[in-house]
Amino acid sequence: MRPLTEAETRTVFEKLGRYIGENIQLLVDRPDGTYCFRLHRDRVYYLSEKLLKVAASVPRESLTALGTCFGKFTKTQKFRLSVTALDFLAPYAKFKVWVKPGSEQSFLYGNHVLKSGLGRITENTAQYQGVVVYSMADIPLGFGVAAKSTQECRKVDPMAIVVFHQADVGEYVRNEDTLM
Amino acid sequence: MVAVRVEEVLAAAEEQEAEKRRSVVVEKELELEFDLGNLLALDRNPPPAAQLRGVGPQREAQLLALARDNTQLLVAQLWELPAERAGGAGGPLVARLPEPTFRLPREKPPPRPKPPTRWEQFARLKGIRRRKRTSLVWDEQAKEWRRRWGYRRAGGDPARAWLAEVPAGADPEEDQFARLRREKRERVARNELNRLRNLARAHRAGAAVPAVPLHPTGHQSKEELSHVARVARVSTASLGRFQPRLPKEPAEPPSRSGGRKRRFEPLLGNLAAERSRQLELLKDMGSKKPVLDITRAVNKQLRQEEAEAAAAKGKKQSQRGKRGRRQ
Numbered sequence: 001m002r003p004l005t006e007a008e009t010r011t012v013f014e015k016l017g018r019y020i021g022e023n024i025q026l027l028v029d030r031p032d033g034t035y036c037f038r039l040h041r042d043r044v045y046y047l048s049e050k051l052l053k054v055a056a057s058v059p060r061e062s063l064t065a066l067g068t069c070f071g072k073f074t075k076t077q078k079f080r081l082s083v084t085a086l087d088f089l090a091p092y093a094k095f096k097v098w099v100k101p102g103s104e105q106s107f108l109y110g111n112h113v114l115k116s117g118l119g120r121i122t123e124n125t126a127q128y129q130g131v132v133v134y135s136m137a138d139i140p141l142g143f144g145v146a147a148k149s150t151q152e153c154r155k156v157d158p159m160a161i162v163v164f165h166q167a168d169v170g171e172y173v174r175n176e177d178t179l180m
Numbered sequence: 181m182v183a184v185r186v187e188e189v190l191a192a193a194e195e196q197e198a199e200k201r202r203s204v205v206v207e208k209e210l211e212l213e214f215d216l217g218n219l220l221a222l223d224r225n226p227p228p229a230a231q232l233r234g235v236g237p238q239r240e241a242q243l244l245a246l247a248r249d250n251t252q253l254l255v256a257q258l259w260e261l262p263a264e265r266a267g268g269a270g271g272p273l274v275a276r277l278p279e280p281t282f283r284l285p286r287e288k289p290p291p292r293p294k295p296p297t298r299w300e301q302f303a304r305l306k307g308i309r310r311r312k313r314t315s316l317v318w319d320e321q322a323k324e325w326r327r328r329w330g331y332r333r334a335g336g337d338p339a340r341a342w343l344a345e346v347p348a349g350a351d352p353e354e355d356q357f358a359r360l361r362r363e364k365r366e367r368v369a370r371n372e373l374n375r376l377r378n379l380a381r382a383h384r385a386g387a388a389v390p391a392v393p394l395h396p397t398g399h400q401s402k403e404e405l406s407h408v409a410r411v412a413r414v415s416t417a418s419l420g421r422f423q424p425r426l427p428k429e430p431a432e433p434p435s436r437s438g439g440r441k442r443r444f445e446p447l448l449g450n451l452a453a454e455r456s457r458q459l460e461l462l463k464d465m466g467s468k469k470p471v472l473d474i475t476r477a478v479n480k481q482l483r484q485e486e487a488e489a490a491a492a493k494g495k496k497q498s499q500r501g502k503r504g505r506r507q
Contacts, residue, residue, distance in 0.1 A: 003445045003454065009461060022466055028458045034451050049451055056447055126475045151479050 001040040001055070001063065011079045012037065012044055012070070016089075018130035019081075019143060023092035040065075043072040044079070046088065065180050083142060083167035084179065086132075090140035093132035095122045097146070097163050104135050107142065108170035113163035115156050125150045131163060142168030204256075206249045214257050217280030221254040291388035297378045 004012065016024050027035070027046070034049040040063060047055070047067025055066040068088065071081040081089075099107055103117025119136055127149045133141045144163040153162050171179065213222040227246070261275040296304070303309075316325040319334035326334035344356035382389045392404055394411060409429070414420040425431060445454070 002447060003449070005444065006461070009458060010465070013458075013462060013465060017465070022462070025459060025462055028455060028462065034455065036451055036454060038447075053448065124476065124479070126473075126479075149475065149479055151482050 001038050001060065001066070004037050004039050004044065008039065008044075008073070008077075008079075009037070011073075011077070015071070015079045015081055016085075019089050019094070019132065020092040021094045023094070026092060027088060037070070038066070039073075042074075044070045046070050046085075069180065081143070081167065082179065083169060083171045086140055086142065086167070086169065089143060090132055090134075093143075095125045095129050095131045095146065096134055097121050097125075097131045097144070098134050098136055098138075099141065101136055104141065107133060107165065108168050110165055110168065110170065110174070112147070112161045112165045113144070114158065115153065115160050115162050116158040118153065118162050121146075121150055121153055121162070123150055127152070133163060133168070140169075142166070142170075204252065206252050208249075208253070212250065212253055214254065215280060215282040216257060216261065217278050218282050218284070219254070219258075219277075220282055221250055221257075223250050292386050294382040294387040294389065295385045297381070298374075 013024055016027075020027075035046060036049065036052060038045050038047065038052065040060075043065070045065065045067040046069075051067055055063065068084060069082060070085040070088070071079055073079055097113065098119035098121070099113055100117050100119045103113065106117065107113055113133065122131075125131065125146050127146060129146045129149075130143065131146050132143045135141055142165070144166045147161045147164050148156060156162070208223075208225055210223075210225050213224070214220065215222075223246075228242075258275055261277065263273050263275045265271050266274040313328065315328060317328050317334040318324075319326040321340070322334075326332060328334065329336075344360060346352055346354075346356060350356075379389060392407055393400075394408055400408070409426075413423050416423060
């Protein structure tokens with residue numbers, strides 16, 4: 001377990017910034033305590049200082065996970081955000097997509113969101129912008145990347161993909177073994 | 181009994197005091213030679229004959245007295261040097277030593293010379309001497325002076341070697357260009373092998389052969405030169421600790437592992453400092469975003485056009501409706 005280096009921090013912040021923009025500083029600088037990022041076995045964890053002090057006394061081989069896992073670094077040092085970060089992305093998301101009740105299940109199974117399943121989308125969403133996907137009842141379901149900008153979403157045919165799937169809460173059941 | 185003891189004690193104390201005050205002044209026949217830069221005092225006075233014979237406590241005492249006298253003279257010389265207080269008014273008095281003049285002998289034996297290579301032996305046998313080559317060669321085709329090797333060398337343009345003749349006794353099916361490339365590769369490999377063999381031979385013979393040559397060869401890369409500069413800086417008596425930096429040399433913190441191991445921040449280090457560093461990083465990343473976002477501008481334009489089109493359509497429909505009603 002170690003703190004992130006400068007380059008790694010930059011990679012992680014860039015990835016997070018695609019979804020929550022400048023609200024990252026609300027994650028870094030919190031009024032209710034000191035929270036930090038730590039790297040353990042290529043996974044990035046977000047945890048409070050109190051928890052960090054306790055976790056520091058666990059031997060490295062026995063430590064499985066600590067705090068919230070935000071994602072992991074792949075072999076070529078690219079950062080992949082995982083669904084376990086959703087709790088921290090959802091409240092600070094800048095661009096949101098609401099999915100109709102009919103195609104919620106399709107998204108939760110890992111499919112992309114089609115135009116026919118699109119309920120609402122934030123105005124001014126650019127193409128390939130990171131978005132957080134909600135159900136119509138404002139429950140965060142996961143996150144993805146907007147395949148079309150808001151303007152284009154209005155014009156495309158119903159079978160076109162509007163949001164590429166990246167992570168959804170169904171992964172807790174589907175990828176139970178590999179999530180942590 | 182007690183009185184005798186007391187007398188003895190007093191006498192001893194008196195003698196000690198007298199000895200202390202005895203020789204700040206030392207008498208010598210010949211003056212000593214001093215090299216204060218090395219804290220050296222050379223005594224050329226011939227020792228008394230009694231000292232040269234045998235070992236024993238007497239001799240020890242005489243040698244001790246001699247050493248004490250000479251040290252007294254050296255210290256007296258040191259006190260005459262220009263001195264200053266180091267570190268302000270209350271600091272210790274520090275003397276400024278002059279440059280050392282006495283040449284100290286070698287610590288280690290001098291390096292053995294390298295054994296001659298096979299070519300050097302042959303050249304010595306045949307009497308072949310090294311001819312200095314010019315750096316520029318006349319290129320007939322380009323009609324100008326070009327380098328012998330390197331960028332834009334004479335005859336090195338690959339577009340010029342478009343033809344490779346099949347030599348008299350060779351296989352007509354063979355690819356001549358491939359053969360030329362292969363032969364060049366083999367020559368380079370043989371050259372490298374011989375160079376390494378020479379190095380190994382020199383090493384085995386006990387010559388001081390550094391892995392990277394420390395003298396300028398003219399073929400050194402930037403990394404090799406910086407390595408050599410680093411070695412030169414560390415090759416002083418205090419291992420480079422008091423060596424001033426060259427004008428453009430960057431200040432290097434000494435890495436204990438010699439540049440091999442990655443070092444990370446401590447796990448529970450200063451969390452407030454870490455947080456401020458991350459906020460700085462965020463500010464830095466945020467400032468780099470372009471002010472004009474092209475896609476946003478394009479979308480805005482599209483929306484404007486759509487709104488205008490919708491407004492025009494609405495006007496036309498209302499106009500048509502009015503006309504219809506009139507008819």
